[in-house]
């Protein structure tokens with residue numbers, strides 16, 4: 001299944017990679033003016049700005065009433081993720097920030113070439129170059145350094161790393177190549193698949209070189225040439241000339257521009273963007289990310305708004321900084337440049353936005369609550385690499401469901417091998433074969449039968465054997481579970497105002513919703529058969545009102561209230577969090593990796609099922625793993641790898657968060673709010689709109705399985721699960737593995753500052769010694785007392801989460817952490833949140849999540865982007881299924 005594109009930030013230490021990541025996302029990756037601030041890679045989601053399909057006037061009935069007016073489709077364009085402003089759509093894309101590379105990294109210099117390994121899955125690089133000349137090639141502070149050489153040596157390190165890996169195996173590889181009479185593409189792809197390469201990439205590499213000699217006769221020089229060209233093909237690179245706010249930047253930029261092609265260079269000042277975004281969040285300025293303009297309270301008063309746009313007063317120091325920033329960056333370069341960095345990266349990568357729709361005539365998805373929602377168009381957009389075919393996109397959107405057919409605009413059927421491009425086959429509904437059985441999905445669709453499929457698909461599908469219909473049948477099931485009787489919410493009420501968690505705790509605390517009224521089933525070309533008999537409650541334990549949905553985290557780690565004065569010495573993390581399974585030392589491989597940690601080609605939805613079987617050969621998985629306190633974990637599916645608890649309907653949470661006693665939470669303390677229920681229905685009603693993992697999760701919601709439902713929030717770690725909506729004060733577990741996605745792991749806010757609202761305290765953005773306009777080091781102060789807490793202020797509808805570091809050691813060294821992910825169910829997926837990693841020394845991480853506001857069943861952040869809730873499920877197989885699954889795994 002094609003992965004989502006991944007763009008990695010590379011560069012020497014202290015060049016500003018983490019700052020660039022923060023400037024493009026809502027992440028707070030740790031930043032410091034010393035080398036190797038980042039050790040574990042940070043994953044986060046940024047937004048690419050692309051022309052939206054809604055702005056195409058070539059589409060039927062999409063002519064605007066006047067040339068300057070928005071198109072009719074634009075008025076109804078309502079992305080599920082990101083936003084669409086004036087026909088420019090923000091599409092989420094995954095970014096990766098890794099540790100700095102130094103000359104000799106491929107030989108293990110610096111902190112070893114493991115960091116090169118973190119880059120294997122990247123599709124493109126953004127090379128962040130420090131053009132201020134204030135850091136040498138190892139990232140140490142200096143003056144007058146010439147950064148023009150950095151570009152060449154860093155690329156050379158990457159080539160040497162790939163070359164080194166290849167040469168280690170060259171002898172055997174050559175012999176095998178000759179013995180089995182393989183083609184050069186096959187042999188090289190066998191080696192390069194570990195970098196996420198495809199045969200097409202290798203073929204392009206060899207085509208470019210047009211080598212005469214057969215592979216077995218290549219000399220060292222030829223091999224090096226092949227690797228060089230492969231690196232160009234596999235890792236197209238944009239060069240971000242960062243720190244242009246520094247007075248010395250100009251001369252260094254000029255030097256670099258003389259030798260590097262202009263189309264690869266983008267100028268930026270990441271710290272300026274971070275600074276402006278923060279000020280905007282704090283209500284000091286009005287600033288849209290990437291814009292040329294920043295308005296202060298005084299500016300707005302001058303423009304005739306007596307209230308100054310409701311912005312806060314700034315002190316003299318802050319005002320001067322903003323003026324400097326305008327002079328040094330915005331007025332000179334037109335913007336901070338970070339958005340252009342991302343756009344250029346997507347251009348070199350050749351990303352094509354594809355708009356999956358359910359109805360090719362209306363471009364709608366048929367989902368959502370009110371009429372406005374149902375009329376919405378182009379709800380989804382997926383990014384694929386140039387050269388992708390309709391079949392590739394189908395598999396990305398629909399997972400393993402065998403394809404019936406794909407149509408494009410005008411109802412024209414398109415072939416599986418047709419390419420997609422901008423304006424070409426890029427608006428399509430994907431129609432799966434109705435007889436697809438999700439219970440035992442084949443690893444790949446049976447292509448041979450696709451072509452002979454009669455069309456249109458017959459209407460004799462049953463709810464039991466078709467994912468799509470099974471999900472649709474799930475909605476009536478929900479309706480049965482939550483009858484519309486008790487306190488019906490009208491569609492109008494549902495669509496207005498924020499849906500905050502209910503604050504009253506009367507009865508179960510549940511406000512029942514008329515699901516039918518708010519969520520009629522979406523129109524579809526496939527009519528469902530009548531609803532199947534509903535399984536008795538004991539075999540289908542979905543969420544029932546009044547029972548808690550328990551987040552995994554709360555169960556795995558003992559929780560207790562921590563205060564500043566009470567910072568405890570950390571107890572050792574659970575043994576399974578130390579990189580080994582309980583009964584052996586086999587690490588918890590992701591299923592799509594082989595023993596060497598290289599990704600195997602076959603990535604099926606089952607990659608998120610149980611772990612590798614100890615001692616088994618390649619591609620085999622572990623038997624279910626016994627996790628202390630959780631029992632035998634037989635299947636896990638999540639739309640995000642931070643997962644929910646396997647369903648334990650009615651069981652109490654072992655210990656109440658924030659309590660030292662054995663007090664447990666009673667069932668009705670954690671009711672499911674209406675907006676969450678609605679989200680679940682939304683998801684269930686529109687399976688084609690979701691990622692394969694989410695669909696897989698949804699497909700588990702069928703009779704005969706036990707399932708639990710929790711909530712994840714796009715852009716936030718899914719540790720926000722249902723109970724959090726009700727518990728006003730949550731104290732976080734003391735021990736958990738260091739997350740690989742330290743994007744959420746190093747925060748900078750100080751609790752005291754947050755409490756007083758003075759988030760941007762003076763020391764958080766101080767000028768650096770050498771007088772940078774807006775430079776300086778924020779977020780480096782690790783000395784404060786550390787504890788974890790989360791606060792919710794329901795009256796304001798504002799949710800703040802702060803996790804602080806709690807550590808016995810001050811050196812923050814994660815280098816001894818085993819490399820393998822320990823997330824019990826999360827695959828090494830392209831998820832924004834990466835996978836969990838163990839902390840060998842028990843050091844904890846901390847995170848700071850930006851404040852967000854609930855609006856309807858979505859969330860809106862201060863920058864105005866709406867994000868939706870998504871659910872994830874964890875299901876348990878029946879004993880028979882478990883056996884069958886084991887057999888299947890060993891096939």
Ligand SMILES: Nc1nc2c(ncn2[C@@H]2O[C@H](COP(=O)(O)OP(=O)(O)OP(=O)(O)O)[C@@H](O)[C@H]2O)c(=O)[nH]1
Pocket residue numbers: 011012013014015016017018019020030031032033034035036037038039098099100101132139242243244245246268269270271272772773774775776777778
């Ligand atoms: N003046 C200026 N300083 C910047 C800019 N971007 C980052 N910095 C500073 O550069 C230093 C290093 O930034 P980081 O983002 O931690 O750099 P990094 O490349 O992630 O470093 P490692 O994680 O150690 O590899 C910090 O002190 C930042 O404040 C910028 O645009 N202008």
Ligand SMILES: [Mg+2]
Pocket residue numbers: 017018019030031037038097098099
């Ligand atoms: Mg960093």
